[in-house]
Amino acid sequence: MTAPYDRRVSVPTQWLLDSDPALRWQVERDLLGLPAETWRATRARVATEGFGARLLAHQDDDGRWAGGAFFPGGQAYFEVQRAEVDPPQPWTATTWSLNALREWGLDAAVLQANGTPGLLARHCRWEYDDLPYWDGEVDCCINAFTLANGAWLGVDVTKILGRLVDGRMRDGGWNCEWVEGATVSSFVSTLNVLTGLLDYEQIVGGDAEAREARRTGEEYLLARRLLRRLSTGEPIGPWTLRFEYPFRGHYSALRAADYFRRAALHDGVAPDERLAEAVEVVRAARRDDGRWVRERRHAGEVWFEVDVAAGRPSRWLTLTGELLLRWWDGS
Incomplete structure (x- = not known):
C-alpha cells in the first residue's frame, strides 16, 4: 500500500456539485455521504432535466x-x-x-x-x-452492455448471461474477436464483460457460475496488474494512461481500477495489492488542485457533449479518481 490519503489536496466539492443531476447525485451519495432522501431527489431529476431528459427526447x-x-x-x-x-x-x-x-x-x-x-x-x-x-449477439462486449441494460429494465437476459459465462477463454478472460479466431483474452473485452457481470449481479443477483466467471476474469487482469503483459511484464500500451469520459467501453487504468473498487465494495473484500501500480498511475494524474483532466475525446458522432473539451478538468473523471484514492488509501 501507499502512504495514507493526502488530505492536503483540496477536493473541489462545490465544483463537483455544480453539475448535471446525472453526476451531482453520485457526488452527494458516494463522495459526501448525504442522506438518501437528498441524493434520491437529485437522481429523480435525471428524467426531467439535463443530460437525461435531453437523451430521452431523442428516443x-x-x-x-x-x-x-x-x-x-x-x-x-x-x-x-x-x-x-x-x-x-x-x-x-x-x-x-x-x-x-x-x-x-x-x-x-x-x-x-x-x-x-x-x-x-x-x-x-x-x-x-x-x-x-x-x-444478444456474438460480440461479448455488446452482450455485456445488453446484459446490464436488460437487467436494469427488467428483461430476462439469462440467455446472454449463459453465453458470457460459457464464452470465457482458457486464460479466464474474454475477447470480442473470438469469432475471428482469437484464442487469448483481451484487456478491453475482459473489463467490459466484468463490468456487465457486476452490474447484473448488483441489480438482480448472480449465481455461482456467474460469480466464478467474474472471479476468473478479475484474476486475468490482476495477474497483469491491470497494465502489463503477463509474458514479458511490458506495458500493454500508452492508451491505458489516457483518461476519458464517457468511458464507452474503452480501457484505461482509471476505469479498470474503479471497477475493482466497485467490485470489492460489493463483495465486502479488501483491495487487492496487485492494483497498486494502476492506482498510482491515477494518483499521478491528479493535479495540485485535486482535479483530473480529460485527456482526449473519442472520435464519433454524439447527440450532445456531456463533458469538457480535451485538456480541461473533468468533473466525471475527478469524482471517479477521488473515490478510488479514498477507497484505496482508506483501506
Missing part, C-alpha cells in the same frame, strides 16, 4: 435511438461502416443511449412506463445477422 417512437441497435440507421449504416477503414464509432444508437441513461441513474420505471423493453423486443434487431435485440 424514437419505436423505442430505439437513431434507428439502430449498435449503429445509427441499423443495417444500412453497418454495411457502410464495414466498407470503410477504421471509421469512428458513432455513439447515438440504442445500446449506447441505454448505457448512458443507466449509468446516469435514470429510474428504469421511466422507460418501462413508455414500453421501451417491449418496443425494443419488437422493433430492434442487431446489425449482426439481424438477431433479436434482447437475445
